[in-house]
Amino acid sequence: xxxxxxxxxxxxxxxxxxxxxxxxxxxxxxxxxxxxxxxxxxxxxxxxxxxxxxxxxxxxxxxxxxxxxxxxxxxxxxxxxxxxxxxxxxxxxxxxxxxxxxxxxxxxxxxxxxxxxxxxxxxxxxxxxxxxxxxxxxxxxxxxxxxxxxxxxxxxxxxxxxxxxxxxxxxxxxxxxxxxxxxxxxxxxxxxxxxxxxxxxxxxxxxxxxxxxxxxxxxxxxxxxxxxxxxxxxxxxxxxxxxxxxxxxxxxxxxxxxxxxxxxxxxxxxxxxxxxxxxxxxxxxxxxxxxxxxxxxxxxxxxxxxxxxxxxxxxxxxxxxxxxxxxxxxxxxxxxxxxxxxxxxxxxxxxxxxxxxxxxxxxxxxxxxxxxxxxxxxxxxxxxxxxxxxxxxxxxxxxxxxxxxxxxxxxxxxxxx
Amino acid sequence: xxxxxxxxxxxxxxxxxxxxxxxxxxxxxxxxxxxxxxxxxxxxxxxxxxxxxxxxxxxxxxxxxxxxxxxxxxxxxxxxxxxxxxxxxxxxxxxxxxxxxxxxxxxxxxxxxxxxxxxxxxxxxxxxxxxxxxxxxxxxxxxxxxxxxxxxxxxxxxxxxxxxxxxxxxxxxxxxxxxxxxxxxxxxxxxxxxxxxxxxxxxxxxxxxxxxxxxxxxxxxxxxxxxxxxxxxxxxxxxxxxxxxxxxxxxxxxxxxxxxxxxxxxxxxxxxxxxxxxxxxxxxxxxxxxxxxxxxxxxxxxxxxxxxxxxxxxxxxxxxxxxxxxxxxxxxxxxxxxxxxxxxxxxxxxxxxxxxxxxxxxxxxxxxxxxxxxxxxxxxxxxxxxxxxxxxxxxxxxxxxxxxxxxx
Numbered sequence: 063x064x065x066x067x068x069x070x071x072x073x074x075x076x077x078x079x080x081x082x083x084x085x086x087x088x089x090x091x092x093x094x095x096x097x098x099x100x101x102x103x104x105x106x107x108x109x110x111x112x113x114x115x116x117x118x119x120x121x122x123x124x125x126x127x128x129x130x131x132x133x134x135x136x137x138x139x140x141x142x143x144x145x146x147x148x149x150x151x152x153x154x155x156x157x158x159x160x161x162x163x164x165x166x167x168x169x170x171x172x173x174x175x176x177x178x179x180x181x182x183x184x185x186x187x188x189x190x191x192x193x194x195x196x197x198x199x200x201x202x203x204x205x206x207x208x209x210x211x212x213x214x215x216x217x218x219x220x221x222x223x224x225x226x227x228x229x230x231x232x233x234x235x236x237x238x239x240x241x242x243x244x245x246x247x248x249x250x251x252x253x254x255x256x257x258x259x260x261x262x263x264x265x266x267x268x269x270x271x272x273x274x275x276x277x278x279x280x281x282x283x284x285x286x287x288x289x290x291x292x293x294x295x296x297x298x299x300x301x302x303x304x305x306x307x308x309x310x311x312x313x314x315x316x317x318x319x320x321x322x323x324x325x326x327x328x329x330x331x332x333x334x335x336x337x338x339x340x341x342x343x344x345x346x347x348x349x350x351x352x353x354x355x356x357x358x359x360x361x362x363x364x365x366x367x368x369x370x371x372x373x374x375x376x377x378x379x380x381x382x383x384x385x386x387x388x389x390x391x392x393x394x395x396x397x398x399x400x401x402x403x404x405x406x407x408x409x410x411x412x413x414x415x416x417x418x419x420x421x422x423x424x425x426x427x428x429x430x431x432x433x434x435x436x437x438x439x440x441x442x443x444x445x446x447x448x449x450x451x452x453x454x455x456x457x458x459x460x461x462x463x464x465x466x467x468x469x470x471x472x473x474x475x476x477x478x479x
Numbered sequence: 480x481x482x483x484x485x486x487x488x489x490x491x492x493x494x495x496x497x498x499x500x501x502x503x504x505x506x507x508x509x510x511x512x513x514x515x516x517x518x519x520x521x522x523x524x525x526x527x528x529x530x531x532x533x534x535x536x537x538x539x540x541x542x543x544x545x546x547x548x549x550x551x552x553x554x555x556x557x558x559x560x561x562x563x564x565x566x567x568x569x570x571x572x573x574x575x576x577x578x579x580x581x582x583x584x585x586x587x588x589x590x591x592x593x594x595x596x597x598x599x600x601x602x603x604x605x606x607x608x609x610x611x612x613x614x615x616x617x618x619x620x621x622x623x624x625x626x627x628x629x630x631x632x633x634x635x636x637x638x639x640x641x642x643x644x645x646x647x648x649x650x651x652x653x654x655x656x657x658x659x660x661x662x663x664x665x666x667x668x669x670x671x672x673x674x675x676x677x678x679x680x681x682x683x684x685x686x687x688x689x690x691x692x693x694x695x696x697x698x699x700x701x702x703x704x705x706x707x708x709x710x711x712x713x714x715x716x717x718x719x720x721x722x723x724x725x726x727x728x729x730x731x732x733x734x735x736x737x738x739x740x741x742x743x744x745x746x747x748x749x750x751x752x753x754x755x756x757x758x759x760x761x762x763x764x765x766x767x768x769x770x771x772x773x774x775x776x777x778x779x780x781x782x783x784x785x786x787x788x789x790x791x792x793x794x795x796x797x798x799x800x801x802x803x804x805x806x807x808x809x810x811x812x813x814x815x816x817x818x819x820x821x822x823x824x825x826x827x828x829x830x831x832x833x834x835x836x837x838x839x840x841x842x843x844x845x846x847x848x849x850x851x852x853x854x855x856x857x858x859x860x861x862x863x864x865x866x867x868x869x870x871x872x873x874x875x876x877x878x879x880x881x882x883x884x885x886x887x
Contacts, residue, residue: 165742171619178599179599202750207873214876223744223876224653228638263615263618270608322637326579326628326634463625
């Protein structure tokens with residue numbers, strides 16, 4: 063039966079797999095601690111690189127080890143399925159088998175690239191006379207639709223399934239798509255998020271661009287020297303508020319607004335004045351019918367690269383004006399690294415947890431804030447913000463794609479729509 | 480009043496060459512436009528596939544200046560060239576006004592294969608520090624969409640969708656919705672695929688490709704009992720989408736109206752194949768068709784995504800039969816038998832069908848499959864259809880559909 067949605071659209075479930083651990087509890091404890099999960103890693107041989115740190119998920123702690131058909135899933139798929147199961151359980155929602163009123167909206171940057179690399183390394187060796195060609199089972203789920211499809215298959219979903227791959231904005235754009243799909247009434251429930259795993263392609267690629275810090279990344283600090291790569295998955299369950307309340311669910315936040323833009327400027331560098339990012343933020347605020355003065359804190363893209371942080375600061379100044387120096391800003395990447403296509407989804411979860419808990423998670427207090435960056439950084443310890451109502455999460459991507467999401471604490475929706 | 484989205488421009492580059500002219504002749508001929516793939520690297524199976532629908536004419540200098548093109552991978556060049564072709568047909572070739580509020584919605588299954596492969600070869604065979612920045616920036620899946628945005632100054636949403644065979648239809652539906660909702664003034668929507676010898680070899684190793692067997696030539700045979708795989712293809716197709724009232728106000732000639740776009744998922748599918756869940760997909764398709772004038776009976780032709788795959792074609796036939804129920808199925812066109820498996824062929828063929836293109840008998844079809852109960856159009860004259868359904872069932876479970884109709 064078709065469901066006619068009404069505003070607002072709420073989040074009723076969250077799930078996460080991150081370098082801080084499996085599950086929301088590990089994520090929040092780690093975020094709150096302000097201690098980065100970025101350091102030595104062993105997913106692959108990185109001895110030939112100039113940098114040797116990343117934020118790796120502890121797969122030994124995986125709740126359900128792959129068996130049977132799950133052995134064909136990539137690491138990113140497994141992260142996605144675990145996060146989705148947690149989010150669906152958190153939402154206490156029943157997905158009817160084959161139910162066509164539930165959709166999956168996922169983002170990823172590289173999907174099963176790690177497994178593709180393992181396969182190709184063996185294939186190239188076989189072609190050179192060293193060993194037999196590997197089994198194609200290794201790359202069965204190598205494509206970017208893998209994580210979203212794996213979630214839909216695992217939950218038995220029969221509605222729309224869509225994977226966005228817009229580099230570092232993928233996860234946020236997927237949530238935006240899910241939000242609009244629920245708002246339009248295309249689906250009653252949307253499972254939205256992203257998943258990515260560490261792989262040699264991105265590690266070597268960002269190193270080739272000299273965009274990886276030799277230490278854990280230091281967003282917005284004067285000494286910042288690049289990003290740190292991470293991996294994981296994050297999932298949100300979205301549905302109309304009245305539907306959630308009718309089934310007795312407890313909403314955790316409201317998705318108040320979203321917008322996406324493109325710099326149309328450069329393949330790897332953001333617009334120096336953050337023009338596209340500012341447009342995305344303004345668009346999301348307009349969608350949420352909020353004035354910039356009503357935003358209580360920002361979870362910034364904050365990669366730690368010199369260009370990104372400067373451009374993002376310029377965008378925030380353009381939107382928030384002088385108020386920006388008093389607006390608390392944090393960067394989840396400073397603790398879990400850059401999850402690329404999953405970053406927007408994990409940062410959305412982190413933002414919602416901050417709203418829910420009434421405090422903004424800190425960044426490690428490591429380094430001196432860049433004097434050219436006029437932001438009030440949350441450093442070292444959580445900043446209490448018990449009365450925070452509205453928060454902004456931003457993502458700026460390769461190719462100039464930008465996405466902004468605005469979340470509102472549940473119970474404060476009267477001003478959201 | 481509901482604002483409709485229309486298509487006002489088409490640009491395409493594929494195995495038939497540049498533009499729609501060569502494709503028209505190929506569709507009438509009904510034979511695959513395929514060439515030998517370079518198997519020199521020794522990656523292919525000895526008895527595996529040898530053919531692919533490769534884009535032979537890669538000179539896009541008419542559309543992309545060489546000084547700009549040298550900074551692009553092949554998919555990026557094909558996308559920018561196809562988009563400029565489409566903008567020219569839409570009467571927007573030289574205009575820059577209004578392009579800023581343009582969104583880009585591009586589908587690809589494999590992304591920029593040559594850049595990814597080149598980078599991986601450097602990393603795996605030459606050492607980590609051999610990685611070239613150019614290959615990295617072009618290997619991200621959204622590189623072609625980003626290059627297009629930079630090329631035409633499109634500052635709306637820049638969306639790359641990756642949903643295998645259903646992606647192109649989802650991308651057009653997504654772009655049409657964005658135009659309809661007013662989020663953008665225009666959308667450039669479509670699909671791109673690049674086929675490298677390595678990707679061809681991997682698809683062959685999966686057993687996905689048509690191959691010579693039992694004395695029969697290597698050929699895609701959609702819906703045929705003896706089908707054994709698809710013909711891999713490459714190319715790009717871009718459409719200009721805009722509001723119908725705005726298009727007519729500026730004197731543009733709409734090529735078609737986007738009437739409906741839908742999507743669903745078959746959770747019985749495996750990671751790399753099609754499933755058996757035709758009932759759920761058919762119900763979703765039928766629900767969508769009931770929204771268009773005349774319901775299923777109002778669809779004058781199906782431009783099917785059937786490609787010659789064993790399970791994919793069987794699922795497609797069962798979905799169509801179940802969705803139509805007691806209503807007789809309209810003629811079913813199978814352009815992937817000619818241009819291979821790349822989503823742009825479906826989009827172009829859908830538009831050409833609405834323009835009255837002739838679809839000849841498919842040379843690979845001769846024995847109907849009783850398991851499917853559906854056969855491709857036999858090549859006889861078709862009345863110019865008023866409304867066509869485009870289908871895209873993806874391995875892995877996703878499904879996308881699009882209904883296009885005459886806008887004149």
